[in-house]
Amino acid sequence: MTHTSSSRQSVAARAGLAVGTSGSGADVRSDAGTAARALVAYLVIGTLFGILFTKAEVISWFRIQEMFRFQSFHMYGIIGSAVVVAATSVWLIKRFGVRTISGEPIVIPPKVLGRGTRYWVGGTIFGLGWALTGACPGPLFALIGAGHGVVVVVLASAVAGTWLYGYLRPRLPH
Amino acid sequence: MIELLSRPWPWYVAGPLIGLVVPALLLLGNKQFGISANLRHACAIVAPGRVAFFRYDWRRVGGWNLAFIVGVLLGGFIAGQWLASDAPISISDATRTDLSALGIRDFSGLVPNELFNWNSLLTLRGLVMLVGGGFLVGFGTAYAGGCTSGHAISGLADLQLPSLIAVVGFFAGGLITTWLILPVLL
Numbered sequence: 061m062t063h064t065s066s067s068r069q070s071v072a073a074r075a076g077l078a079v080g081t082s083g084s085g086a087d088v089r090s091d092a093g094t095a096a097r098a099l100v101a102y103l104v105i106g107t108l109f110g111i112l113f114t115k116a117e118v119i120s121w122f123r124i125q126e127m128f129r130f131q132s133f134h135m136y137g138i139i140g141s142a143v144v145v146a147a148t149s150v151w152l153i154k155r156f157g158v159r160t161i162s163g164e165p166i167v168i169p170p171k172v173l174g175r176g177t178r179y180w181v182g183g184t185i186f187g188l189g190w191a192l193t194g195a196c197p198g199p200l201f202a203l204i205g206a207g208h209g210v211v212v213v214v215l216a217s218a219v220a221g222t223w224l225y226g227y228l229r230p231r232l233p234h
Numbered sequence: 235m236i237e238l239l240s241r242p243w244p245w246y247v248a249g250p251l252i253g254l255v256v257p258a259l260l261l262l263g264n265k266q267f268g269i270s271a272n273l274r275h276a277c278a279i280v281a282p283g284r285v286a287f288f289r290y291d292w293r294r295v296g297g298w299n300l301a302f303i304v305g306v307l308l309g310g311f312i313a314g315q316w317l318a319s320d321a322p323i324s325i326s327d328a329t330r331t332d333l334s335a336l337g338i339r340d341f342s343g344l345v346p347n348e349l350f351n352w353n354s355l356l357t358l359r360g361l362v363m364l365v366g367g368g369f370l371v372g373f374g375t376a377y378a379g380g381c382t383s384g385h386a387i388s389g390l391a392d393l394q395l396p397s398l399i400a401v402v403g404f405f406a407g408g409l410i411t412t413w414l415i416l417p418v419l420l
Contacts, residue, residue, distance in 0.1 A: 098263060099301040105258055106302035108251075110309015115239070115317060116248030119310070120344040122325045122333070128405075128412035131328040137245030138252065139386060145253025146267075146391035153260060166260050171379065171389060171396040178377055179385075183400035186374025186381060187407020191416070192367030194345060196382040197375060198269040200368075201303050205310025208345060210352050214368035219280070221372025222273040226287035232377065 110202045119202045121194025128191050178234040189221075240319045256388055265298055268384030270375035272296065272303050336420040359419055378403065 116138060117123045127135035152158070153166050160166060173179075190196055193214050195203060200218065203211040225232075259265040274288065275296035282288035292300075322341050330341060340347045354360030375381040378400045380389060386404065389397025 099297065101262055102259075102265075102298045102301040103305040103308075105255060105262075106305020107309040107312065108305075109255055109302075110306035110311075111313045111317065112243070112248055112251055112309070113306070114310050114313035114344075115243040116245065116252075117242055117323065117344060118248070118252075120323060120325075121346060121350070122323050122329065122341070122344070124408075125333060125412065126325050126329040128408045129329055129332060131326045131332075134245050138249040139382075141246060141249030142253035142387050143390045145250045146256035146387055147393070149254070149257035150260075150391050153257060158261070160261055160264050162263070164264055166264055168260070168266065168392050170392075171394050173396050176396065176399055178379060179396045179399040180403045180406075182374050182377025182379070183385070183403020184374070184407040184410075185370050185403075186378055187404040187409075188411050188415070189367045189370025189372075189374055189407070190382075190404060191408040191411035192363045193371060195371070196269070197273060197371065198303075198306055198381075198383055200371075201269075201306040202310030202313075203345070205307035205312075206314030206344070207311075208350055210350055210355065210364065213355060214364050214371075217365045217368030218372030218375075219273050219276045221369040221374070222270075222376040223277045223281065223285075223288075223372075224369075225373050225376035226274070226277060226285045227283075229285075229287050 109198075110205060113199055113202045114206055119195060119199035119206070124191060124194040174234055178232075181233075189218075236317070240317050242319065242321075242324060253387065253391070256391055263298065266384070267388045268299075268380050269303060269306075270381040270384060272299050273372050274376060275300060336417060338420065362419060374407070 113119050118135070118138060123132075123135055126132045150168065158166060186196075193200075195211070195214070197218065200211055200215045204215065256267045259267050275292045277285075278288040278290060278292040278296070323344060325341075333341075333346075338346050338348070348354070349360060349363060355364060371381075375384075378385065380397070380400060382404070385397040385400040390401065
């Protein structure tokens with residue numbers, strides 16, 4: 061049932077796109093306006109998220125140490141309650157076939173397990189770095205914003221690490 | 235109000251709000267919460283070279299996520315500028331004792347200021363922690379296909395086995411660094 065409605069939806073989306081691209085200048089401008097408004101929405105959610113990260117001290121090297129030393133519930137409480145709230149939301153979205161605000165069906169593509177090598181090897185490598193820097197990728201950005209300028213170097217190094225992965229990707233086991 | 239917001243936020247306020255980012259992004263435009271994807275987008279923008287992994291339309295795929303992390307940076311700025319608390323970090327006494335024993339002296343900020351400064355880059359310790367650590371974060375998240383947001387929050391919330399394996403890896407790596415590497419390094 062969802063299948064039929066989703067294919068109908070994508071036909072409508074294609075039709076809409078065709079009108080948008082072949083239409084008048086006003087249509088094109090309004091499309092650009094919609095895209096810009098959407099970007100602002102993501103920017104706002106990101107901003108709230110950055111404030112949250114900073115004030116809950118998730119970006120703190122000390123808090124990450126506390127977590128890996130099992131000396132406080134703080135980080136476990138944050139990650140645990142975030143997962144519970146997110147899982148409940150995802151379940152409700154699936155259960156009631158909730159759509160996006162523009163009416164598209166919500167789809168969450170499953171991650172491919174394969175042999176699973178990439179997950180435990182990559183995960184462990186990230187974990188080694190996480191406890192060194194005290195920051196996963198999100199906090200790196202919040203730390204820079206909060207005035208820890210030297211974290212720009214950490215971020216640049218992380219981009220370099222990602223680049224090396226991309227370069228070696230064909231030769232790595234996944 | 236500002237007084238209240240300036241105190242460190244407890245886990246039971248912050249955690250559920252972080253969890254709500256997942257449905258917010260899905261409802262807004264079918265987007266998967268995952269921050270490390272931006273490191274890949276950065277490569278695609280700056281130096282895609284001939285690497286297939288970086289040759290895609292980053293504006294279309296990652297534009298929204300780049301706007302999101304610009305927001306995260308802005309959020310860090312707002313919190314640091316107007317909502318900062320003067321109190322030293324309220325970590326547990328046990329952690330403070332352990333880290334003091336490893337030689338950390340400055341507990342006044344969110345991060346140990348003696349490690350997170352430009353001069354620290356001139357020391358082996360600082361170089362390993364900041365440059366080496368950053369490199370492992372970038373390589374590892376790209377290899378694993380996600381970080382704490384993509385796997386530990388979005389992935390676990392959707393009950394995906396690969397994400398669980400990745401999260402076990404995150405912790406294994408973190409424990410190795412904390413218990414085996416930091417005592418030698420610090």
